[in-house]
Amino acid sequence: MIEVAAAIIENRQGYILIARRKKGKSQEGLWEFPGGKLEPGESPEACLKRELMEEMNIEIAAYELFGVNEHDYGAVQIKLIAYRAKYLGGEIRLADHDEYRWASHAELGEYLWAPADVPFVELLGNLSAEGSGQESN
Numbered sequence: 001m002i003e004v005a006a007a008i009i010e011n012r013q014g015y016i017l018i019a020r021r022k023k024g025k026s027q028e029g030l031w032e033f034p035g036g037k038l039e040p041g042e043s044p045e046a047c048l049k050r051e052l053m054e055e056m057n058i059e060i061a062a063y064e065l066f067g068v069n070e071h072d073y074g075a076v077q078i079k080l081i082a083y084r085a086k087y088l089g090g091e092i093r094l095a096d097h098d099e100y101r102w103a104s105h106a107e108l109g110e111y112l113w114a115p116a117d118v119p120f121v122e123l124l125g126n127l128s129a130e131g132s133g134q135e136s137n
Contacts, residue, residue, distance in 0.1 A: 001070070001077045005044040006035035006117065007052060007085040008066050008124075015102035016124075017087065018111065019056070022098035026073075031111040033082060033120060034097070044081045055097070058090035067123055071116035080116045 009017040019034045021027050036051030038044060045062040052060045062083035069080045092100055103111070108121050 001079050003038040003044075003079045003081065004035060004116075005038060005047040005051070005062075006033040006080055006082045006120070007048045007060055007062060008033050008082055008120065009052075009060055009085045009087050011087050011102060013102075015104055016108065018101050018103050018108070019094070019097035020099040021114070022094075022096065025096060027114045029112070030114040032114045032117045034100075035082075036096075044083060048083060048085060052085075053090075055095045056090075056100070057093040059088040060085040061088055067120055069116055069119045073115070078116055080120075082120050 007017075011017070017034060018031050020029065020031050023029070034052060034056055035048055036055065038047045042050075048060060048062045052058050062085040064084040066082040066084050068082070071078055071080065094100060105124055108124060113121055
């Protein structure tokens with residue numbers, strides 16, 4: 001099982017940073033909370049600090065465990081560990097994503113999410129169990 005950390009980054013205005021996976025990546029075109037794979041011996045907090053700098057050119061500080069979700073994608077199983085994080089600075093530049101947004105809590109349900117992220121969106125109160133992973137019209 002691959003361990004992956006995800007950051008739920010809320011800015012001062014209460015918007016959450018989300019990113020869309022670019023073409024050629026697994027889960028391409030789906031939205032996710034940014035993050036990445038943990039390296040051996042690395043903590044989720046350290047992973048998020050490293051990954052967000054590498055992939056988005058921003059500095060963050062993970063401060064609170066939000067939740068853990070295990071998801072079976074068939075060929076690979078992941079354990080997604082989500083942390084609340086503070087945006088500390090940096091101008092966003094994308095490497096593994098083709099788009100990003102600062103979305104309000106109410107807007108989160110309007111996006112087509114990577115399946116492993118859906119439970120966290122639901123925990124944020126924006127998707128019903130019946131609408132998981134579905135784009136709203």
